[in-house]
Amino acid sequence: MAARAKINRTTRKTTSRKSTKVKTVEVAKVEEASTKSISGLRYLALFLVILGIALILFKYRGILVAATVNGEPVLRFTVIKELEKQGGNQALEALVAEKLVYQEAKKQNINVDDNEINDQIKRMEEAISGQGQNLDTLLSAQGLTRDDLARRIKAQLLSEKLLGDKLAVKPEEIDDYIKSNQDTFDQSLSQEEIKKQVEEYLKQSKFNTEFNPWLDGLKTSAKIQYLVNY
Numbered sequence: 158m159a160a161r162a163k164i165n166r167t168t169r170k171t172t173s174r175k176s177t178k179v180k181t182v183e184v185a186k187v188e189e190a191s192t193k194s195i196s197g198l199r200y201l202a203l204f205l206v207i208l209g210i211a212l213i214l215f216k217y218r219g220i221l222v223a224a225t226v227n228g229e230p231v232l233r234f235t236v237i238k239e240l241e242k243q244g245g246n247q248a249l250e251a252l253v254a255e256k257l258v259y260q261e262a263k264k265q266n267i268n269v270d271d272n273e274i275n276d277q278i279k280r281m282e283e284a285i286s287g288q289g290q291n292l293d294t295l296l297s298a299q300g301l302t303r304d305d306l307a308r309r310i311k312a313q314l315l316s317e318k319l320l321g322d323k324l325a326v327k328p329e330e331i332d333d334y335i336k337s338n339q340d341t342f343d344q345s346l347s348q349e350e351i352k353k354q355v356e357e358y359l360k361q362s363k364f365n366t367e368f369n370p371w372l373d374g375l376k377t378s379a380k381i382q383y384l385v386n387y
Contacts, residue, residue, distance in 0.1 A: 245387035255312045257375045262315040269314045277310045278303070316368060317360075323367045326359045334359060 224231040241248075262268070282292045296306060317324060334355050335342070342351050 241387060245385075249383075249385070249387065253376075253381060254372055255308075257372065257379060258312050258316050258319070260379075261319055261375060265319065267315060267318050269311050269318070273314055274307050274310050277314070278306065317364060320364065320367055320371060323371075324360050324363045326356050326363070330359055331355045 222230045223233045223236045278292075285292050285295065293303070296302060331352050335351060342354075346354075
């Protein structure tokens with residue numbers, strides 16, 4: 158009996174070890190399959206990310222590439238560098254001036270509303286149309302958009318308001334100019350229309366005279382750090 162019990166215990170231990178070994182192998186296989194599955198998902202996710210980036214680059218390739226010549230790209234960065242060489246300093250100074258005007262207007266609580274800007278654009282468009290041309294075509298030829306034009310007109314109007322009385326045109330100045338240039342006006346225009354044109358012309362002349370010294374004053378008092386030299 159004792160011998161049989163011993164054999165039974167030995168048999169149960171052997172069976173238990175075999176069962177444990179089988180379970181361990183099965184768990185290992187499950188873990189391996191799970192690892193492979195996770196690894197596969199990671200590769201799939203990586204592939205989808207790369208594919209997404211490739212599609213975005215293709216869709217917006219114009220952001221990076223300006224043109225291709227027999228399959229070889231001309232990068233926009235190259236174009237920008239070339240433009241900077243040709244007129245980078247002028248463009249930078251114009252943007253600095255614009256920034257100074259906006260800052261000074263904000264300081265003095267001077268604003269320009271959209272109606273003022275739209276009126277200016279409308280008048281420009283009418284004048285250009287009267288010459289048989291199209292505003293959008295002219296802007297496109299200069300690489301500009303209507304938003305660019307609106308921004309520049311806003312800076313101009315703010316500057317005029319900031320200069321204030323320096324741009325005031327007296328009635329006698331208008332009369333004197335008309336007398337001196339009587340033959341240059343369109344005779345189909347009324348006297349009031351001529352006076353209006355002359356007033357605008359004289360105001361613009363004064364602006365051209367007063368703006369640069371005034372801007373130089375703003376530059377002197379401002380902290381301007383140039384990080385790029387052209």
